[in-house]
Amino acid sequence: MPDQLTTWQQVREQVPWHDVVPHLPTPIPAVRDGFTAHATIGEDRQRQTLLLTAYADVRSAAATGVALTPARTAQWNATLRGLPAVTFRQGPAFAKNGRDRYGLHADTEQRYASCLAESTDPAIPATARAARAYLDIAFFHPYDDGNARLAGLVLHVVLLRAGIELDEVHPILTTIRRADDPDGAAALARLIHGIATATHRRRLRFVPERG
Numbered sequence: 001m002p003d004q005l006t007t008w009q010q011v012r013e014q015v016p017w018h019d020v021v022p023h024l025p026t027p028i029p030a031v032r033d034g035f036t037a038h039a040t041i042g043e044d045r046q047r048q049t050l051l052l053t054a055y056a057d058v059r060s061a062a063a064t065g066v067a068l069t070p071a072r073t074a075q076w077n078a079t080l081r082g083l084p085a086v087t088f089r090q091g092p093a094f095a096k097n098g099r100d101r102y103g104l105h106a107d108t109e110q111r112y113a114s115c116l117a118e119s120t121d122p123a124i125p126a127t128a129r130a131a132r133a134y135l136d137i138a139f140f141h142p143y144d145d146g147n148a149r150l151a152g153l154v155l156h157v158v159l160l161r162a163g164i165e166l167d168e169v170h171p172i173l174t175t176i177r178r179a180d181d182p183d184g185a186a187a188l189a190r191l192i193h194g195i196a197t198a199t200h201r202r203r204l205r206f207v208p209e210r211g
Contacts (some may be wrong), residue, residue: 074087
């Protein structure tokens with residue numbers, strides 16, 4: 001089977017992250033917390049509670065400027081799964097009912113750490129960095145379970161560190177992404193950027209700017 005992680009690492013270099021969206025004026029506060037609203041959809045109350053507990057730590061980490069590291073993502077993954085601790089996967093991972101395979105190589109964990117570190121690059125617009133970090137989690141698939149939920153958390157920590165809140169996340173977190181699709185990766189950045197811009201507009205309807 002093709003290694004989707006290798007494919008993503010190649011595609012990741014093809015996307016014009018610096019130019020795909022412009023920088024946003026910040027901060028962008030939201031009238032409502034879109035992630036909290038999304039996380040409470042469904043009937044699995046325990047899963048919701050664990051996810052929201054991890055999200056509370058994400059917001060705290062973003063507010064204090066804590067670095068995005070493998071240790072930090074492992075902590076969030078453990079929290080959202082209700083486990084005391086987790087480690088980086090020890091073999092190939094599979095997703096989409098076994099159709100996608102993510103390989104494990106000698107430098108996979110090191111590359112993962114490097115990609116997380118790039119999430120703070122101020123030269124790249126925050127919404128593009130958030131999209132890239134989200135896809136990094138999806139395609140590195142670092143843990144045995146909970147990677148989709150973790151991707152949503154990591155997306156938010158990148159945005160929140162830049163002062164950007166979203167009042168809607170459902171379209172971002174529910175669309176299936178492909179590792180071999182640079183246009184789709186760019187489209188994700190545009191989607192996040194568009195929702196952030198709309199969040200700002202909707203906020204102004206409730207709290208008009210003072211001139």
